Amino acid sequence: MLGSPFFPQSAIRNPQSIMSPFLFWIFALLMLVFGAAVVVNRNPVASALSLVVSFLGLAALFMSLDAYFLGIIQVLVYAGAVMVLFLFIIMLLDLRAETRRRINWLATAGGIAVALVLLMQISFVVSRFQLARQTFPALPGSTIDDVRNVGALLFSNYNLPFQIVGVLVLVATIGVVLLSRREPR
Amino acid sequence: MTTLGDYLLVSGILFSIGFAGVMLRRNLIVILMSLELMLNAANLSLVAFSRFRVDPNGLPNYNAQVFVFFVITVAAAEVAVGLALLVALFRARQTTDVKDISSLKF
Incomplete structure (x- = not known):
């Protein structure tokens, strides 16, 4: 463990202090709201920028789970490299916001219904899963x-x-x- | 205290959002972004299980974190190839809309 000023020793030794429910829900909500914005936005540039914020929220969740390395990799690889690639291609192809085509309501409703059914199945499985009700065990060992x-x-x-x-x-x-x-040619 | 179920539920919601994006959007770039969302949802539940399963040394189970590392690497390669295909397609057809790419459609 490097004696870094970013993570005080006490916070690393006692991971429960990092995993506060308030911060967890803040970052989870940030990630989900901007993840939904990726799908909803009509403009590809706005979608890509929402994706950056969503990935930063996910990196914070990784760090709340004491996976600092993966959190930093997430920021570097996704928020850095992959997003630059996306934005570069969007700018290269000069994509504009989609023109408002006639929406196929049947297909849209079907897509939303399938996604909702999937979500209901996942939440049903999680609610029936006994271990899922336990909190995370403390890390008794040395520093991470x-x-x-x-x-x-x-x-x-x-x-x-x-x-x-x-x-x-x-x-x-x-x-x-x-x-x-x-x-x- | 947050439970394992909270993380799994958030991961499931994120996966469903990505899935809805793949089903609903017709812009290929946004479909690729939604695929990334789904991969990251899987990563989140893997890391949550890794932290949940503490080994006798008092450390998280790092096997899952190595797996997440591989997933991130493969996802980056996938995005690069996907966007190259997109550029090649745009050169040939001047479109990124999946509705306009229906030559193979029965």
Whole structure:
């Protein structure tokens, strides 16, 4: 644990102080409201910017679960790289807000109904799940050094998947270059 | 105190929002963004379970966090390939609307 000024030692040692219900609901609400804004907004730029806020809320939730490394990765990769990619493509293609087409009410109602049924099923399963009523156990151990722990696991038990993911990213890079090359005529 | 169920419920709501986006929107870019929302909802429940299952050393179960790391990596690659396909499509057809891409539709 680096003696960082951002996370006081006491807060790391006693994770329950971070996981206050008030902050949890604030960030969860932030994430959900802006997640809904992604779907509702007519303008793709507004959708992309709402997605950034939604991901920041999610990063805060990761940190409330003592996953600091993943929270920071979330901000760097999603709010940084992926969002720049989205905005860059939107600007490159010069996409405007969708013109108001005739809405197919039957299809819209069907889509909302299917999503609502899925949500009802999930909440039913969660409400029947006994363990879900328990609070999170306190971490009795020493300080949380999750960068080291995740890294050690990544390079020991999950070494082969890690290398396969490296090959996957390489293939994706080559594929993107190939796809975005102008066709030779 | 927040329970495991709270996190799972929030994750489920986020997944449903993303699912509704994929079902309802016709702009391919917004569909890709909704896919990201669904992937992140799955990540949230994975991290919640990781924190919930504390091992004898008093540490969270880091297997789930490694899995989330892989999911983030694959999702980033997926977005890059998806947007490249989108650009190639836009070059050929000048549209990003799924309603206009119906050549394979029966």
